[in-house]
């Protein structure tokens with residue numbers, strides 16, 4: 039069921055780094071993005087894919103992980119993503135990309151979960167450095183990075199408490215908790 043897939047598709051930030059992700063799997067995920075909605079059907083998104091350890095190391099250095107987890111600098115060596123998909127916008131097709139990249143990202147994350155993988159959307163990116171290191175031509179704008187791998191952590195959803203705090207946190211067993219607002223709080227009527 040789609041609901042089960044959506045619930046299972048959490049933001050995972052620790053992975054079995056040694057469990058390789060196949061290039062073919064990344065291509066199949068990008069194909070899901072290709073089939074997703076696009077404003078004016080302009081289809082301006084392009085995708086840089088990597089399951090190469092050296093490229094992955096460069097990409098990792100340009101990302102910021104889990105801002106609410108103070109004192110955690112992101113996944114340690116051995117628990118880093120085995121693959122990345124960098125979502126790019128072709129500025130020769132469009133100057134603004136609306137929410138195309140968000141839709142594409144979610145399609146690909148759901149596809150990853152269906153494959154027994156998982157991932158995390160990252161928008162906190164040192165864009166100029168990453169673009170230069172990967173030799174990505176200037177006509178492409180780096181929009182989002184998707185980290186992909188075999189998840190090595192448990193993530194649970196729970197209701198936002200009475201204090202209204204929406205910050206995710208890790209408990210003493212390293213389980214990652216994500217508060218979600220209630221349906222009643224979201225729907226205006």
Ligand SMILES: Cc1cc2nc3c(=O)[nH]c(=O)nc-3n(C[C@H](O)[C@H](O)[C@H](O)COP(=O)(O)O)c2cc1C
Nearest residue numbers: 047048049102103104105158159160161162206216
């Ligand atoms: C547009 C966008 C940008 C995000 N950027 C980051 C990021 O830079 N670093 C990070 O660790 N998580 C990032 N996240 C993941 C969110 O923190 C995560 O979705 C949120 O905590 C809720 O958890 P959930 O995805 O498991 O529901 C991003 C999510 C979205 C949608």
